[in-house]
Amino acid sequence: MSQLETLINSSDENLLTLLSSLCQGAIAIDQQCRVVWLSEQYREFLNLPSDAPLTGQPVEEILPTTQLPRVVKTGQPSFLDLMQINNRWCAVTRLPLKNPDGSVFGAIGFIFYDNLNNLQPLFDKFARLKKQLVSENLLRTSKYELDDLVGDSVPLLKVRRQALRAAQLDTTILLLGETGTGKELLAQGIHNASPRRDGPFVGINMAALPETLVESELFGAVAGAFTGATKSGRQGKIQLAAGGTLFLDEIADISAAIQAKLLRVLQEREVEALGSNRLEKIDVRIIAATSRNLKQLVDQGRFREDLYYRLNVLPLRLPALRERRSDIPALCSHLLQKIARDSGLPAQELSSEAITWLQQYHWPGNVRELHNRLERACVMAEQNAIYPDDLGADDIAQTTPAFSANSLSQIRSQAEVSSLQQALQQCQHNKTQAAKLLGISRATLYNRIKRLKL
Structure with a gap:
């Protein structure tokens, strides 16, 4: 007989009745993750017959998605989680059962809500608190800063120093590095370390945009410029980033026509919306990024040389993780x-x-x-x-x-x-x-x- 079974058998039945009355179902497992006790409410929740033998069975045979074994093995509680049982979402709590010396001899789980509408006031309160924190500038509007580049290796410290210096200059930056090295994180860090930190940071992945939408997404569109355009027109990402930073990820994937229009933005600091014949002055700092060899694309005639040199004013290379x-x-x-x-x-x-x-x-x-x-x-x-x-x-x-x-x-x-x-x-x-x-x-x-x- 396990320690938990001994405890349950020696306890007053009123204790188990009390546990059952406090929630909509409870289950206890021992150190080997076998079921030791199951409340009648939990059994009904699982649609199990009242005479089905459950004691001694591995809990994962009854609840395949349960996290109770992890609680036993780590000794760490899970105070509030959402779990789907029989196609019903429930709010659950899982607690380890420990000896005075801290060793774990089992775990117990509770279902507190099978109707998540009961938790709506809690979600609303959290949303109000988050909104208040944002309004008081206690939360960052851009997610990352340069300190979020984790590590103290020589290559990382070098790029962090370079990024801090580059952030002070209001000029175009080109971030180089393999996919997954953290180019957008670095771009946001540069923005937050720059004099433009109080302006917007707008990021766009050029490789993810359909070719037909690139121009309107970047430069905006006047009313009726294309089928499906709104009656009031739309602002492009460049206009939305006015006063702040525009991050263009995977810049190598843009077409020749978009390259020409982007060159005008960099050279003249002005933008022409799709369907418009009017140039609009724009104040924006551009950070571009690519995982490809832009110089090689220039040599192959697939990327404009003049745009390449406009982008490559301040190149920063992020080291690969293996470096x-x-x-x-x-x-x-x-x-x-x-x-x-x-x-x-x-x-x-x-x-x-x-x-x-x-x-x-x-x-x-x-x-x-x-x-x-x-x-x-x-x-x-x-x-x-x-x-x-x-x-x-x-x-x-x-x-x-x-x-x-x-x-x-x-x-x-x-x-x-x-x-x-x-x-x-x-x-x-x-x-x-x-x-x-x-x-x-x-x-x-x-x-x-x-x-x-x-």
Whole structure:
């Protein structure tokens, strides 16, 4: 008999009755994550027959999505979470049961609300509080500052110093770096460190925009400029960023026509809306970013040389994650805390084996891929720490070929091919999902598939 079973059997039945009356269902498990006690309300909630034997069964056989085993293994409570049981969303609380010495001998879970409308006053109060904080300037209007570039490696410290100096100059900046290195984070950090910090920060991913919408999205449109345009016309992202910063991500993907109009903005500081014959003066600082070799595109005749030099006034290159491996432990700690806040799950810790694997992996998707792998691990981990297989190490090992004494570029290409193939297979060749798994944009995934001739 487990310690929890002994406790329940020796307790007054009124205690269990009291627990049942305080909520809409309660369940207790022991240290081996087996069901020790289940209230009648919980049994009814699960639509289980009253005579169905449940005691001693693994809790995950009854509740496949339960987080109670994690509470047992981590010893950390989950005070408020949303869980779907039999297609009904519920607000639940999970608590570890501990001995006086702090060791965990079980856990108990409660269903407090199966009608989330009862929680609406709480959501409304939170929304009012957040609005008040914003109005009092206690929350940042742009999300990131330069200090949010986590790490103290030499390459990162260098780019942070360069960014701080560049922020003071009101000129165009070009951010270079592989996909997932944090170019938008750096752009927001530069904005918040600049004299334009009180103005708007407007970001747009050029690769994600359909070609037919790029011009109106960037430069705006007058009424009736195209089918579907509003009667009052619309402001473009450049006008919305007036007095602040406009961030153009994946700048290499814009067409020749848009390149010409953007050049006018940079040269003359004026913009012409779609369907208009009037030029409008504009005060905006442009930060562009690309993961591609713009100079090579210029040489190939695919990007305007004059625009390239206008953009390349202050180039800043973000290091790839494999170039700053010493930052990985600090980055993981930061990201795991963020994931815990966003998901409501207890913060997870990395095992020494996981840290070693993370520092040896080649990271084709950089920090974005690191975040995605950690998020996956926080969901999949079944022990009291994260291990390499929780991060997907086994999947990669099964698809990674043994390397011979090839050149560094060949090794990188082989590793990139392996990662792409593994992601595509895992996502049944759904390219949108594969790009998300790798932490890259869909446009970047298509470019790599084409370049590697997959």
